[in-house]
Amino acid sequence: MHLMKTICASAFLILTTAAHGQQAADLIVSAAQVVTMDAERRVIDNGAVAIGGGRILAVGPRAEIDKAYKAKQRIDQPQAMLTPGLVNTHTHAAMSLLRGLADDVPLQQWLEKFIFPAEAKNVTPEFVRWGTRLAVMEMMLSGTTTYTDMYYFEDDVAAVTKEAGMRAVLGQTIIGFPAPDYKTPQEALAATEKFIGKWKGDALITPAVAPHAAYTNDEATLKAASAMADRHGVPLLIHVSETQVENTTSLQKHGASPTYYLSRIGAIAKRSVFAHGVWMGVRDRQTARQHGIGLAHCPSSNLKLGSGIPPIGEFLRFGIPVGLGPDGPAGSNNDFNMFEEMDLASKIAKGTTNNPMALPAATVFEMATIMGARVLGMEEQIGSLEPGKRADLITISLAEPHAFPRHDPYSMLVYTLKSSDVRDVVIEGKVTVRDRKPLTLKPAEIFAKAAELRAKVEASLKEGKP
Numbered sequence: 001m002h003l004m005k006t007i008c009a010s011a012f013l014i015l016t017t018a019a020h021g022q023q024a025a026d027l028i029v030s031a032a033q034v035v036t037m038d039a040e041r042r043v044i045d046n047g048a049v050a051i052g053g054g055r056i057l058a059v060g061p062r063a064e065i066d067k068a069y070k071a072k073q074r075i076d077q078p079q080a081m082l083t084p085g086l087v088n089t090h091t092h093a094a095m096s097l098l099r100g101l102a103d104d105v106p107l108q109q110w111l112e113k114f115i116f117p118a119e120a121k122n123v124t125p126e127f128v129r130w131g132t133r134l135a136v137m138e139m140m141l142s143g144t145t146t147y148t149d150m151y152y153f154e155d156d157v158a159a160v161t162k163e164a165g166m167r168a169v170l171g172q173t174i175i176g177f178p179a180p181d182y183k184t185p186q187e188a189l190a191a192t193e194k195f196i197g198k199w200k201g202d203a204l205i206t207p208a209v210a211p212h213a214a215y216t217n218d219e220a221t222l223k224a225a226s227a228m229a230d231r232h233g234v235p236l237l238i239h240v241s242e243t244q245v246e247n248t249t250s251l252q253k254h255g256a257s258p259t260y261y262l263s264r265i266g267a268i269a270k271r272s273v274f275a276h277g278v279w280m281g282v283r284d285r286q287t288a289r290q291h292g293i294g295l296a297h298c299p300s301s302n303l304k305l306g307s308g309i310p311p312i313g314e315f316l317r318f319g320i321p322v323g324l325g326p327d328g329p330a331g332s333n334n335d336f337n338m339f340e341e342m343d344l345a346s347k348i349a350k351g352t353t354n355n356p357m358a359l360p361a362a363t364v365f366e367m368a369t370i371m372g373a374r375v376l377g378m379e380e381q382i383g384s385l386e387p388g389k390r391a392d393l394i395t396i397s398l399a400e401p402h403a404f405p406r407h408d409p410y411s412m413l414v415y416t417l418k419s420s421d422v423r424d425v426v427i428e429g430k431v432t433v434r435d436r437k438p439l440t441l442k443p444a445e446i447f448a449k450a451a452e453l454r455a456k457v458e459a460s461l462k463e464g465k466p
């Protein structure tokens with residue numbers, strides 16, 4: 001009898017819910033057009049996304065979503081596009097505080113005269129925290145919802161990133177000379193293991209191992225770093241074949257290209273992300289494909305430092321996933337603008353192959369979203385708008401003169417729309433930017449600190465000079 005009552009009561013409850021026809025959602029975001037990047041690459045006019053518990057509940061025409069869900073909060077942007085948040089696969093966030101310190105100088109001079117001394121004298125946990133806050137604010141406002149970092153004091157980077165509600169893959173740097181945080185690679189390796197233990201399983205932060213490059217680490221360190229990444233199932237982030245000099249030196253020293261050398265010594269982890277790959281040849285691409293690596297392509301950086309231009313079409317033909325990265329803002333680039341990286345990636349591919357069909361807009365937008373997620377081994381969680389995935393999305397204003405008239409959405413996203421058109425940002429179901437206003441960071445305080453730390457950097461570079 002009692003059981004019967006319970007069954008009847010639950011049936012009644014289901015009926016009432018069905019009568020209202022609505023399920024609860026935390027947030028509904030609607031827009032003029034939703035670009036899903038799902039397997040069918042659906043583009044939905046007058047579409048919406050329902051979000052609950054940090055995940056996407058449903059994606060579809062606005063009328064259907066509104067009928068099926070009742071949300072506590074809504075963002076309606078009838079003059080905007082709604083897309084997955086952009087995925088940055090390679091950067092050095094806290095270098096934002098060294099922005100514009102030295103431009104238009106050769107790479108070696110830039111490193112030895114400016115960046116290394118400035119880092120040695122200034123990079124502290126405090127510097128990294130403020131630099132990361134500044135970077136995260138800029139990244140969010142330009143539509144990035146996941147970024148990939150390689151820097152020092154990565155535990156502080158993680159704390160600040162989580163506080164701001166941003167998603168990131170954070171690699172603690174391991175390098176063969178005394179760094180601002182750890183004096184030896186052994187110390188850095190031990191700290192990395194701790195860092196992974198602390199952050200693994202976090203909803204927003206994915207810890208990673210980041211040996212700087214093959215030429216800045218010895219064989220034992222590279223092998224230990226790779227083994228650690230595999231032991232914990234986390235990504236390995238490393239710079240590979242960025243410049244021609246790096247390749248020539250590797251050939252002289254190891255009789256092999258950086259990729260082949262790393263493969264030979266067993267230092268390519270299962271989830272490896274190679275940054276740059278400008279000078280990787282056919283055999284390197286074969287090796288890379290066998291290891292299942294992902295490539296982080298950094299067009300601005302490769303152009304600005306005169307490193308060369310990687311044949312991205314060839315990587316894609318080999319089945320190697322390619323993502324985009326703005327690299328560091330201290331000289332390799334001067335900002336974290338993924339819209340600029342998309343535009344450049346497409347145009348330099350066309351310009352260097354004399355082929356206007358190279359890297360079409362739809363492919364480039366994939367690189368900035370779902371393929372970028374694949375590079376990081378996170379394609380099940382982010383990179384597209386699909387039920388069950390983590391709710392990372394952005395709205396981009398179409399109420400701009402450059403947004404009329406419209407034909408192809410990918411052409412708009414890659415060639416026309418600007419980072420400054422980004423209106424709202426949602427990460428893990430939380431609104432972090434609303435109508436271009438950061439909600440989780442304090443701009444005035446960050447700008448004041450950036451100015452204060454700039455003065456410190458400037459003074460430190462004058463020390464000891466006549």
Ligand SMILES: [Zn+2]
Nearest residue numbers: 239275327328
């Ligand atoms: Zn880099």
